[in-house]
Structure formats: structure tokens, C-alpha cells
Amino acid sequence: xxxxxxxxxxxxxxxxxxxxxxxxxxxxxxxxxxxxxxxxxxxxxxxxxxxxxxxxxxxxxxxxxxxxxxxxxxxxxxxxxxxxxxxxxxxxxxxxxxxxxxxxxxxxxxxxxxxxxxxxxxxxxxxxxxxxxxxxxxxxxxxxxxxxxxxxxxxxxxxxxxxxxxxxxxxxxxxxxxxxxxxxxxxxxxxxxxxxxxxxxxxxxxxxxxxxxxxxxxxxxxxxxxxxxxxxxxxxxxxxxxxxxxxxxxxxxxxxxxxxxxxxxxxxxxxxxxxxxxxxxxxxxxxxxxxxxxxxxxxxxxxxxxxxxxxxxxxxxxxxxxxxxxxxxxxxx
Amino acid sequence: xxxxxxxxxxxxxxxxxxxxxxxxxxxxxxxxxxxxxxxxxxxxxxxxxxxxxxxxxxxxxxxxxxxxxxxxxxxxxxxxxxxxxxxxxxxxxxxxxxxxxxxxxxxxxxxxxxxxxxxxxxxxxxxxxxxxxxxxxxxxxxxxxxxxxxxxxxxxxxxxxxxxxxxxxxxxxxxxxxxxxxxxxxxxxxxxxxxxxxxxxxxxxxxxxxxxxxxxxxxxxxxxxxxxxxxxxxxxxxxxxxxxxxxxxxxxxxxxxxxxxxxxxxxxxxxxxxxxxxxxxxxxxxxxxxxxxxxxxxxxxxxxxxxxxxxxxxxxxxxxxxxxxxxxxxxxx
Numbered sequence: 001x002x003x004x005x006x007x008x009x010x011x012x013x014x015x016x017x018x019x020x021x022x023x024x025x026x027x028x029x030x031x032x033x034x035x036x037x038x039x040x041x042x043x044x045x046x047x048x049x050x051x052x053x054x055x056x057x058x059x060x061x062x063x064x065x066x067x068x069x070x071x072x073x074x075x076x077x078x079x080x081x082x083x084x085x086x087x088x089x090x091x092x093x094x095x096x097x098x099x100x101x102x103x104x105x106x107x108x109x110x111x112x113x114x115x116x117x118x119x120x121x122x123x124x125x126x127x128x129x130x131x132x133x134x135x136x137x138x139x140x141x142x143x144x145x146x147x148x149x150x151x152x153x154x155x156x157x158x159x160x161x162x163x164x165x166x167x168x169x170x171x172x173x174x175x176x177x178x179x180x181x182x183x184x185x186x187x188x189x190x191x192x193x194x195x196x197x198x199x200x201x202x203x204x205x206x207x208x209x210x211x212x213x214x215x216x217x218x219x220x221x222x223x224x225x226x227x228x229x230x231x232x233x234x235x236x237x238x239x240x241x242x243x244x245x246x247x248x249x250x251x252x253x254x255x256x257x258x259x260x261x262x263x264x265x266x267x268x269x270x271x272x273x274x275x276x277x278x279x280x281x282x283x284x285x286x287x288x289x290x291x292x293x294x295x296x297x298x299x300x301x302x303x304x305x306x307x308x309x310x311x312x313x314x315x316x317x318x319x320x321x322x323x324x325x326x327x328x329x330x331x332x333x
Numbered sequence: 334x335x336x337x338x339x340x341x342x343x344x345x346x347x348x349x350x351x352x353x354x355x356x357x358x359x360x361x362x363x364x365x366x367x368x369x370x371x372x373x374x375x376x377x378x379x380x381x382x383x384x385x386x387x388x389x390x391x392x393x394x395x396x397x398x399x400x401x402x403x404x405x406x407x408x409x410x411x412x413x414x415x416x417x418x419x420x421x422x423x424x425x426x427x428x429x430x431x432x433x434x435x436x437x438x439x440x441x442x443x444x445x446x447x448x449x450x451x452x453x454x455x456x457x458x459x460x461x462x463x464x465x466x467x468x469x470x471x472x473x474x475x476x477x478x479x480x481x482x483x484x485x486x487x488x489x490x491x492x493x494x495x496x497x498x499x500x501x502x503x504x505x506x507x508x509x510x511x512x513x514x515x516x517x518x519x520x521x522x523x524x525x526x527x528x529x530x531x532x533x534x535x536x537x538x539x540x541x542x543x544x545x546x547x548x549x550x551x552x553x554x555x556x557x558x559x560x561x562x563x564x565x566x567x568x569x570x571x572x573x574x575x576x577x578x579x580x581x582x583x584x585x586x587x588x589x590x591x592x593x594x595x596x597x598x599x600x601x602x603x604x605x606x607x608x609x610x611x612x613x614x615x616x617x618x619x620x621x622x623x624x625x626x627x628x629x630x631x632x633x634x635x636x637x638x639x640x641x642x643x644x645x646x647x648x649x650x651x652x653x654x655x656x657x658x659x660x661x662x663x664x665x666x
Contacts, residue, residue: 043419045418045419045420046418048418050418051417051418054414054417054418055414055418057410057414058411058414155430155431155432155433157432164436167436168436241407244410244436245406245407245410245430245432245433245436246432246433246435246436247430247432247433247435249406249430249432249433251405251406251430252406252407252433253407254403254405254407255403255405292411293411293414293415293418296411296412296414296415296418297415297418297419299397299399299415301372301399301400301402302371302372302400302401302402302403302408302412303372303373303402305402306402
């Protein structure tokens with residue numbers, strides 16, 4: 001099939017197996033396995049279940065938000081305020097602790113603030129028709145700004161001891177609560193995006209919002225729900241992170257929005273919308289976790305680590321394109 | 334199909350190649366990790382230099398100098414997790430957040446790792462002891478002594494502080510006033526506040542020279558104030574008449590020392606701090622000393638430190654910088 005000109009119709013479609021083997025997810029998985037193998041050789045400490053369990057904390061919280069962010073980006077929108085929502089939700093929980101609210105109340109507050117922030121973004125984007133990148137750059141400063149006004153250079157502490165379970169607890173042996181939550185959310189988002197009408201609507205909106213509107217999809221409503229989901233996931237991540245740190249400062253989770261977007265794009269989601277998958281994001285989360293942890297074990301400075309992540313992102317995206325161009329040119333000759 | 338799989342492997346391996354290069358280190362060395370707020374800060378590079386000096390003196394000690402790219406607690410936690418995974422013998426940390434890193438450090442201690450904090454402390458649950466570069470009485474005495482050293486016949490001195498509500502400065506000034514009787518002939522005529530603003534500090538210094546024509550020294554226990562005072566004295570042409578001293582950064586003060594407006598000033602010496610932290614970590618990890626209130630821990634060429642009720646110790650008097658050593662330190666911090 002390599003010799004056929006592009007314009008001609010192939011005799012038969014590519015087989016499902018062929019398609020799967022050539023997919024983005026396969027490429028990423030191969031990268032993940034390669035990094036895993038290399039890590040096992042370069043550091044004697046890598047292949048240890050407890051260490052691998054510790055590693056998962058590097059990405060679980062970010063990945064939870066990345067799942068929802070992937071849907072939002074597929075639908076052609078973006079939310080850059082997620083890290084600031086974490087800060088605000090965490091601040092609200094911290095303030096609640098000071099007046100004696102227990103763990104169930106704290107969870108509700110964390111989720112509630114996340115939802116409210118998501119709704120705020122959603123209303124500004126869908127009702128007022130503002131571009132999401134502008135809106136969420138604004139709310140990024142707004143939400144964290146509120147945290148800074150409330151806390152200044154102070155910190156909230158004194159979280160109840162059972163609250164520690166979310167970020168520091170283990171469900172079974174080395175399997176942390178955060179990892180179980182990450183896995184459950186991965187399945188939920190897989191079903192939502194790939195097996196429901198809602199998921200198909202998300203793709204349709206990303207590919208052609210006007211066409212989607214005329215096909216009877218309530219575009220504004222779907223987008224609003226996606227902002228709500230992203231806010232909610234930020235609330236979930238805020239609960240886990242606050243529990244793991246056992247304290248709140250306004251600088252909590254600074255810079256996470258870019259790491260989350262990186263994770264989504266590395267996972268094969270088109271930054272312009274329209275395509276992408278949940279499994280891709282799951283594997284991308286592992287790739288980023290494995291790289292940072294592997295380099296950490298070798299005590300590679302953080303600056304070099306950022307460079308590697310950047311190179312990884314460009315490399316994984318550019319190489320298949322270069323390969324394709326090269327093959328097309330070879331076919332022409 | 335095969336070719337594509339090969340591409341993915343190449344992609345993975347080219348990335349992996351950057352991970353290679355370091356092999357497993359000798360196991361019989363004691364490994365002490367010096368964790369700093371962020372890499373690439375002169376103050377901490379100098380501390381690492383001190384740590385290496387201590388390691389060379391002790392023998393069989395390997396220093397792992399590490400830290401995140403930016404000054405975040407989350408970044409430090411990832412570093413701590415990787416150090417736990419490597420099973421280092423001791424962690425000496427200058428924390429970005431006294432509370433957020435505490436759960437991770439507690440886990441390190443549970444796994445048998447000695448944990449101390451230095452420079453910026455961790456809350457009491459998260460470390461075995463904390464090493465302060467100096468203490469309030471030592472600083473109060475030093476700033477007064479620096480002025481008195483160059484006033485053999487006594488005379489008038491004035492203090493130019495940060496804001497009237499600055500906790501640190503107020504404590505240091507109170508400590509200085511307490512030891513004032515030990516310096517006969519020295520008269521403290523005024524304490525003014527420049528609010529750590531260059532222009533306001535400059536005007537306050539001008540005001541002091543106008544109000545007290547016989548003023549012999551301005552003591553500014555703040556890096557902004559000392560620099561502004563030095564400028565004001567130079568501009569007024571009173572170099573040699575009014576000596577500016579206090580706490581400053583060598584990099585900023587080099588010009589003042591050169592012009593003679595400042596004969597000497599003080600600040601903690603990061604090299605000594607890294608050296609002492611390493612000595613203490615080694616003593617605790619090897620079992621030569623125990624971290625308990627009242628314990629005296631030897632710190633090599635720096636003498637020894639004594640722990641107070643909160644297992645906190647002060648290293649020494651602030652280090653004095655003058656024309657003889659300013660060139661050595663001005664490039665460091």
C-alpha cells in the first residue's frame with residue numbers, strides 16, 4: 001500500500017490491527033516501555049515496588065485534571081485556571097478546618113469550590129461568548145489572587161488526621177488511594193469520551209462547532225458541562241494535594257496548568273481540537289512520571305529535567321510527522 | 334508496519350540516551366543529600382561548596398546536592414521522594430514551606446533516614462533538628478560591634494531599619510539595645526525606618542546626617558537600608574566621617590566597601606552553613622550524636638552547636654565581610 005498515490009481510493013481499508021499498531025498510543029506506549037527499561041538499567045533503585053508506588057504521586061493529581069482538560073481541548077476550548085482553582089479550593093478547605101469542619105465537610109467544600117470556579121469559567125465562555133484562553137488567563141490570576149488575599153504569607157494547617165488518607169493513604173499494600181482514584185477516573189473518562197453520545201458530541205464540536213450546532217447538538221451546554229467537569233477535577237486534585245501536603249499556602253500547585261496541558265498534548269490530543277483519546281493521556285501521564293522519577297533517581301538537576309520533558313514533547317510530536325514526510329518524498333521518487 | 338514500530342523504538346531510545354551516563358555509586362559511602370530551595374542560586378551553590386569541604390574532611394561521605402527548578406514545595410517533595418527511593422543516609426534541607434514538605438520528610442524518617450533542616454526550617458514533626466545560621470542575640474551584638482570597632486573614641490550611632498513592624502529587625506534592634514552598655518562611649522541617638530524601600534531609606538539616611546552632624550555610624554540591619562545609606566553617605570561626601578554598617582549582601586556591598594563608605598558589614602556565611610549542616614547530618618546519621626534538647630553536636634572547624642527545647646541550634650555570629658574578603662564573596666551571593 002506504500003506505492004499508491006494519496007488521491008486514489010485504496011482497495012480496502014486498513015485492518016483494525018494495523019490501525020492499532022500504527023496509532024499514537026502504540027508509539028507512546030513504546031516510549032514508556034523504553035523509558036522503563038532504561039530506568040531499570042541506569043538506577044539500582046528503580047525496580048522496587050515502594051519506589052514505583054512513590055513515583056505515581058508525581059503524576060496522579062495532574063492526570064486527574066488532564067482527563068477533563070483533554071475533553072475540553074478536544075472540544076476546542078482550554079482552561080488555564082486549573083492550578084489556581086486548586087489554590088482556591090485548598091484555601092477554602094483550610095479556612096473550613098479553622099472553624100472545625102470535619103473530613104466529609106472538607107471534601108464537599110473542595111468539590112463545591114471546584115464546581116463553582118468551573119461554572120464561573122463556563123458562564124463567561126458560553127454565555128458571554130468570550131474566548132476561553134482569555135477568560136481562564138484572567139481567572140488564573142483571580143482565583144489565586146483570592147487565596148493570596150486570604151492567606152498572605154500565612155498557611156492553614158491542622159487538617160484532621162483521617163483527611164490524610166486521600167493523599168497519603170494506601171488502599172491495598174503499595175496501591176495508594178490516589179492511584180486507585182486515578183485508575184477509576186481513567187475508566188470513567190474513557191467510557192464518557194469513547195462510548196457515549198456526549199463523547200461524540202465533544203468530538204463533533206471540536207471538529208466543527210457550527211456544524212455541530214446545526215446537527216442539533218447543544219454546543220454551549222456541552223461546553224459548559226466540560227468546564228464544570230474540569231473545575232470538579234481540579235477540586236478532586238485539590239483534596240488529594242492538600243491532604244498530601246497537610247497544609248495550604250497560596251503558592252500551592254503553582255505552574256501545574258502548563259504541566260497538565262503538556263500531558264494532554266503529549267497524549268496525542270490535538271491542541272486545536274477535534275481529536276485525541278483518553279488512553280493516550282493515561283500513557284502520557286506515565287511517561288512524564290517515569291521520566292521525572294528516573295532522572296530524579298540519577299539526581300539530574302530540575303532544569304535538565306524540564307529540558308528533557310520539552311524535548312520529549314517536541315520529539316514525540318515531530319518524529320512521526322518527519323517520518324511521514326520522508327516516506328511521501330521517498331514514494332514520489 | 335515494522336518500520337513504524339522501529340521508529341517508535343528510536344524515539345524512545347534517543348530520549349533514553351540522555352538518561353545514560355551515570356552508573357551506580359559505591360554503596361559503602363555515607364550519602365548525605367543537601368536539598369536546597371532551588372538550584373542555580375548563588376547562596377546555595379556556596380552552601381554546597383561548604384558541604385563538599387565537610388565531606389572531604391570526614392572522608393567516605395558523598396554529597397548529593399539537589400533541589401527543584403523553582404522554589405516550590407511540590408518540587409521539593411518530588412526530590413525528597415527520589416532521595417527516599419535511593420535510600421540516602423541523611424537529608425539536610427532548606428525548605429520552601431515549613432509544613433508542606435513535612436509529611437514527605439516524616440516518611441523519610443520512618444524509613445530510617447536522618448533528616449535535619451537548615452537556613453529555612455521545617456516544622457518540628459518533619460525534622461530531627463534545625464540549624465539557624467545565627468540567633469537574635471548574636472546578630473544584635475554583631476551589628477553593634479561592627480560599628481564600635483571603628484569608633485575607638487566612642488560617639489553617636491543611629492539605626493536605619495526596615496519597617497516599624499518588621500519582626501526580625503525589631504528583635505535584632507532590641508537585642509542590640511540590650512548589649513549597648515557593654516560598649517561604653519557609644520550613644521544610640523535615633524532609630525528610623527526606611528520601610529525597605531530604596532528611596533525612603535535614602536531620605537531617612539540623609540535626614541539622620543542632617544539632624545546629627547556628629548554622627549559616626551549608621552547601622553542598617555537590612556540589605557536595602559544598608560545599600561541606600563551607603564549611597565546617601567557617598568553622595569553627601571561624608572565617606573570616612575560616617576561609617577555605614579549592618580547586614581548586607583556581598584554582591585551588592587562590594588562597591589561600598591571599595592569606596593570606603595562601609596568599613597565592614599555582616600551576614601551569614603553560606604559556606605559555613607553548608608559545612609555545619611553536613612557535619613551535623615553526619616554526626617546524627619552515624620549515631621555519634623543524638624538530636625535531643627540540650628545535646629551538643631560537634632561541627633568540625635566551626636566548633637559545636639547546642640540544641641534548645643525545640644531541637645533548634647544557632648551556628649555562630651554572622652560572618653564579617655570587609656576589604657580583605659569581599660572580592661572572594663561578591664560573586665557568590
